[in-house]
Amino acid sequence: MKQFVSFVIKEAKHILRDKRTMLILFGMPIVMMLIFGFAITNDVRNVRTVVVTSQMDHQTQAAIDRLNTSEYFTITTTVPTPHEAELLIRHQKADMAVVFGQDFVSKQSGIQFIVDGSDPNMAQQWTNYATGVMANMNGGIVNSKMLYNPQMKSAYNFVPAIMGMLLLLICAMMTSVSIVREKERGTMEVLLVSPVKPLMIIVAKVVPYLLQALLILAIILLMSATVLGVPLQGSLGWILVVSLIYILLALSLGLLISNIAQTQFVALLVSAMVLLLPTVMLSGMLFPVESMPTVLQWISAIIPPRYYIQTMRKLMIMGVGIGEVWHEVAVLVGMTALLLTVSLKKFNKRLE
Numbered sequence: 467m468k469q470f471v472s473f474v475i476k477e478a479k480h481i482l483r484d485k486r487t488m489l490i491l492f493g494m495p496i497v498m499m500l501i502f503g504f505a506i507t508n509d510v511r512n513v514r515t516v517v518v519t520s521q522m523d524h525q526t527q528a529a530i531d532r533l534n535t536s537e538y539f540t541i542t543t544t545v546p547t548p549h550e551a552e553l554l555i556r557h558q559k560a561d562m563a564v565v566f567g568q569d570f571v572s573k574q575s576g577i578q579f580i581v582d583g584s585d586p587n588m589a590q591q592w593t594n595y596a597t598g599v600m601a602n603m604n605g606g607i608v609n610s611k612m613l614y615n616p617q618m619k620s621a622y623n624f625v626p627a628i629m630g631m632l633l634l635l636i637c638a639m640m641t642s643v644s645i646v647r648e649k650e651r652g653t654m655e656v657l658l659v660s661p662v663k664p665l666m667i668i669v670a671k672v673v674p675y676l677l678q679a680l681l682i683l684a685i686i687l688l689m690s691a692t693v694l695g696v697p698l699q700g701s702l703g704w705i706l707v708v709s710l711i712y713i714l715l716a717l718s719l720g721l722l723i724s725n726i727a728q729t730q731f732v733a734l735l736v737s738a739m740v741l742l743l744p745t746v747m748l749s750g751m752l753f754p755v756e757s758m759p760t761v762l763q764w765i766s767a768i769i770p771p772r773y774y775i776q777t778m779r780k781l782m783i784m785g786v787g788i789g790e791v792w793h794e795v796a797v798l799v800g801m802t803a804l805l806l807t808v809s810l811k812k813f814n815k816r817l818e
Contacts, residue, residue, distance in 0.1 A: 499689045518566065627752070650730060
């Protein structure tokens with residue numbers, strides 16, 4: 467045990483001495499949280515809106531004021547016909563138009579939205595936001611209620627996704643590079659002939675990254691609650707337990723990559739590029755898995771971040787219990803056991 471602790475301390479000191487590694491480990495989560503929390507956002511803000519109405523009565527004015535006082539829409543002008551509103555949208559002077567019909571006052575209906583559909587996703591969001599803003603008027607058009615995220619902040623969606631992406635990339639990348647670096651320098655052979663068993667050497671090299679991953683997780687959760695305003699509705703204990711399983715999975719994946727790669731460059735390339743693209747595109751981080759073609763849905767089924775992100779969204783945002791996410795957790799445990807078993811079996815005690 468004393469030799470094992472010495473190996474752990476040696477690896478920890480090596481990490482702390484490498485300023486670039488420290489910058490990657492702790493700078494990346496903070497920067498990514500700030501970028502995705504404030505810069506890269508699909509929140510609706512200041513949509514230039516044209517009002518189309520042939521008569522300005524009390525009810526119509528109340529609806530217009532409700533739109534204008536919200537943080538989502540800015541009323542730019544009022545025109546009498548939909549054709550004029552379309553011309554303003556075509557000339558990029560407006561983003562959407564709200565058309566009040568002749569029977570709006572009497573029936574509280576007859577509202578049409580004319581939206582710039584060049585970006586279909588944003589157009590749909592503008593329509594949903596406008597409907598939500600006007601929903602609860604007296605004698606309202608629609609009676610709707612948004613659960614879990616009433617303000618529809620994109621940070622609620624991005625924070626669990628960032629957790630899944632960063633923990634996988636950092637753990638897999640740093641673990642694989644650390645072991646391959648020992649191969650390149652020839653020091654792995656020295657370690658393998660030492661009295662410590664090869665398995666203990668690998669575990670000792672992984673432990674510092676495990677502890678750092680837990681620290682990074684704490685930083686992300688703290689920033690999400692204080693800076694981004696994303697609440698932790700579920701049990702913090704279960705969030706940590708599931709995250710620990712996911713971190714072990716990422717470390718196992720890094721160990722597997724180190725068995726394949728012979729140079730640090732290859733290990734870094736495989737960890738960063740091969741893992742990054744599927745995580746961003748197929749895990750549900752940016753695009754709903756249910757909207758993907760069937761073939762891509764099958765491929766996404768083997769992407770570990772998909773299950774972790776789904777679990778974190780349910781635990782953090784919805785506040786459900788562990789019983790509601792048992793399927794995702796079971797898949798993560800199975801993947802972890804499989805990757806760890808394959809990685810340890812492929813680890814070659816005698817380097818070629």
